[in-house]
Amino acid sequence: MRTNMPFIAVEGPIGAGKTTLASMLGERLRLPVVKEIVEENPFIDKFYQNMDDWSFQLEMFFLCNRYKQLKETVNDYILAGKPVVSDYHIFKNLIFSRRTLSGAERDKYEQIYHILTDDLPKPNIIIYIKASLETLQRRIAKRGRPFEQDMDPGYLAQLIEDYEAAMTSLADREPSTIIMTVDANRVDFVQNKNQFEEIVSQLKENLS
Numbered sequence: 001m002r003t004n005m006p007f008i009a010v011e012g013p014i015g016a017g018k019t020t021l022a023s024m025l026g027e028r029l030r031l032p033v034v035k036e037i038v039e040e041n042p043f044i045d046k047f048y049q050n051m052d053d054w055s056f057q058l059e060m061f062f063l064c065n066r067y068k069q070l071k072e073t074v075n076d077y078i079l080a081g082k083p084v085v086s087d088y089h090i091f092k093n094l095i096f097s098r099r100t101l102s103g104a105e106r107d108k109y110e111q112i113y114h115i116l117t118d119d120l121p122k123p124n125i126i127i128y129i130k131a132s133l134e135t136l137q138r139r140i141a142k143r144g145r146p147f148e149q150d151m152d153p154g155y156l157a158q159l160i161e162d163y164e165a166a167m168t169s170l171a172d173r174e175p176s177t178i179i180m181t182v183d184a185n186r187v188d189f190v191q192n193k194n195q196f197e198e199i200v201s202q203l204k205e206n207l208s
């Protein structure tokens with residue numbers, strides 16, 4: 001299903017600043033913000049301790065929750081003619097699961113992903129925050145979620161590459177989706193008001 005209603009998603013690897021930027025944009029542009037709920041996830045702690053044992057449960061949990069939230073977002077905002085900003089795009093399920101699942105489990109997961117999501121509207125503007133491994137590690141440490149503190153740097157580095165590849169492939173597959181890239185190593189939308197306002201102006205141009 002295609003929609004012209006602005007449906008903005010902020011994306012990027014772990015700790016890039018998605019929730020921070022989505023919240024700032026929501027406040028600045030008076031848009032509702034849809035945020036992923038992380039603290040109530042019963043598998044995330046176990047997953048970081050033992051990825052082999054817990055990946056399937058974790059990925060399915062994320063998928064089911066995001067599917068429910070996407071349906072609500074579409075009904076409450078997109079079909080009701082209201083623009084909205086979300087701190088994720090549901091396609092992140094495929095980015096993570098391609099890294100954490102393999103074989104038959106991955107095939108099954110991807111089939112379920114497509115059955116659940118193919119007929120739903122997706123974000124038509126993506127703000128992609130890219131950042132170096134060092135920047136992500138600094139932000140993850142600053143935020144201090146206990147389960148993320150021993151994260152394998154190799155996993156995070158791989159996700160940075162996976163996000164780059166996924167964005168390139170999405171741009172090819174969906175040329176009508178606008179992708180705005182924010183390089184978090186050069187742009188500090190928290191400390192630097194002018195740099196934040198540049199993102200706002202660019203977004204407004206894309207909204208008009």
Ligand SMILES: Nc1ncnc2c1ncn2[C@@H]1O[C@H](COP(=O)(O)OP(=O)(O)OP(=O)(O)O)[C@@H](O)[C@H]1O
Nearest residue numbers: 013014015016017018019020139142143188189190
């Ligand atoms: N531009 C910035 N400068 C400094 N710190 C920042 C900046 N942006 C975000 N942060 C901090 O980095 C941490 C991670 O930010 P945030 O929670 O927004 O990331 P996220 O991408 O939503 O994370 P996740 O992938 O876990 O959902 C937070 O402590 C936040 O305050």
Ligand SMILES: Nc1nc(=O)c2ncn([C@H]3C[C@H](O)[C@@H](CO)O3)c2[nH]1
Nearest residue numbers: 014038058059062092093096100148
């Ligand atoms: N494996 C896996 N699959 C996902 O779809 C996914 N989405 C987010 N995360 C991790 C990143 C943060 O630690 C924390 C909060 O974003 O959860 C995920 N992990």
